[in-house]
Amino acid sequence: MNTIFLVQARLGSSRFPGKLLAKLKNDHTLIDIQLYRLLLSSFITRENLFILTTDQSKDDHLFNYLTERQFKVYRGSEKDVYQRYSSFLQEMGITSDYICRICADNPFIEPEFINQLLMTADQAEKPIDYLSFMNSKGQPVILTHYGFFSELINFKAFLSAQELDLSLYQREHVTPVFYSSGFYTPFLLPIPEILNNYQIRLTIDTEYDAAIAKNILHSFDTFDFNYRDILKYLDSKPDILDEMNTNIEKNKK
Numbered sequence: 001m002n003t004i005f006l007v008q009a010r011l012g013s014s015r016f017p018g019k020l021l022a023k024l025k026n027d028h029t030l031i032d033i034q035l036y037r038l039l040l041s042s043f044i045t046r047e048n049l050f051i052l053t054t055d056q057s058k059d060d061h062l063f064n065y066l067t068e069r070q071f072k073v074y075r076g077s078e079k080d081v082y083q084r085y086s087s088f089l090q091e092m093g094i095t096s097d098y099i100c101r102i103c104a105d106n107p108f109i110e111p112e113f114i115n116q117l118l119m120t121a122d123q124a125e126k127p128i129d130y131l132s133f134m135n136s137k138g139q140p141v142i143l144t145h146y147g148f149f150s151e152l153i154n155f156k157a158f159l160s161a162q163e164l165d166l167s168l169y170q171r172e173h174v175t176p177v178f179y180s181s182g183f184y185t186p187f188l189l190p191i192p193e194i195l196n197n198y199q200i201r202l203t204i205d206t207e208y209d210a211a212i213a214k215n216i217l218h219s220f221d222t223f224d225f226n227y228r229d230i231l232k233y234l235d236s237k238p239d240i241l242d243e244m245n246t247n248i249e250k251n252k253k
Contacts (some may be wrong), residue, residue, distance in 0.1 A: 001122045002096045003152070005044050006085065007034070007051045007103035008174070009241045010078065011062050015206050020062060020104055022210055025217040029205055031062075033107040035071065041111040046071065051104070052088055054078035082171040094133035098129070099158055102196040107213060110148040110227050112193045116163060117152045122190065129157045130178035136196040140179050143246070146195070147202030148227050151175050157184055162214045198231065198241075201248045201252060208247055215240055 009031065011018050018030040028036075038044050053059045053067055055075040074092070076084030085099070098121055102109060117131055117181045131152040134142045143151040153175060161177050170177045179186040204210050217223075221231050234241045 001098070001118070002046065002095045003043060003098040003100055003118060003121075004094060005049045005051070005102060006088070007038070007104050008029065008081065008084075009051050009053045009103045010059055011063065012054070012058050012078070013105075013205070014203070018211070019204055019210065020023040021065060022204075024210060024214050024218060028223075030107050030210075030213075031066070031104055032181060033217070033223055034102075034104060034109055037107070037109050038102065039113060039116075040224060042214070044111075046115075047197050050074055050088070052076060052086070055167055060225060071156075080171045082161070082166060085174060086159070089159070096155045097121075099155055101151045101153060103150075103203070105204045105219075106149075106189050106202065107174045107204065108147045108227075108230065109150065112226055113148055114150055116138045116189065117150065120187075121152055124187075127154050127156075128152070129154050129184035130175065130186040132179070132186075132188055135191055136193075137168045138188075140186070140188060141191065142179075144160045145201040145205075145251070146191075146202070147204075148195075149191075153178055157217065192227075194231065195234040197228070199245045199248050201244055201251070205251070208250075212240060212247065 009177060013019050021029045024030055024033060024139055040047060050072045051064055052074050056078050063073050063075060074088045082117060088157055121128055124172060133149050135141065135144060142151055153181045155180065164177065164183060166177060178184045203212065204213060
């Protein structure tokens with residue numbers, strides 16, 4: 001089974017401009033840490049990993065930063081993110097069985113969960129349109145802010161969505177059409193039960209999020225840790241867990 005891994009990345013965040021190049025531990029930026037952790041997955045190499053950024057001048061620095069580090073970068077539409085993906089696939093002449101979509105603002109992305117998605121798809125009796133995780137409420141994790149998860153989309157299903165009248169929301173967020181439109185059949189794995197006992201927000205949307213991430217990252221000697229290590233750390237630091245919960249409530253407003 002062939003899979004390509006596509007990281008959606010840009011510097012133009014309204015709440016935290018330039019966040020992907022913010023230093024979270026020593027000289028390591030958010031995007032550095034995520035890419036390091038992605039390459040811990042047994043399925044990901046520099047050959048099947050691509051970063052998809054925008055064609056806007058404000059992302060020139062990100063493009064240069066990543067290409068200098070010998071990562072493969074493609075530039076496309078800023079607002080129509082579905083088209084950015086679609087144009088990349090067509091212009092590069094890429095074919096695959098699945099696309100793994102990864103949001104770049106998740107430095108704590110969990111390689112173990114990526115591996116689980118790929119193994120599930122590989123063992124399925126027939127191709128799956130959309131594969132990811134859900135919490136105990138049945139909510140797809142892409143609609144949460146855990147920061148651990150990615151999404152797997154069937155390659156043919158992804159391209160077929162071009163024939164649909166996608167809304168601006170669906171084009172901006174890329175995958176809602178696959179898990180909520182009724183045109184496709186999603187398959188959602190339950191997250192580990194222990195995660196349902198925590199309010200976790202590790203996606204980096206604001207400088208407040210980044211401050212919490214820095215505290216967590218500085219507790220580890222390397223970036224080779226897993227979600228269980230993070231939960232163990234949070235259990236030992238109730239003040240940080242309280243800050244995270246406050247941050248979740250703040251972002252609901």
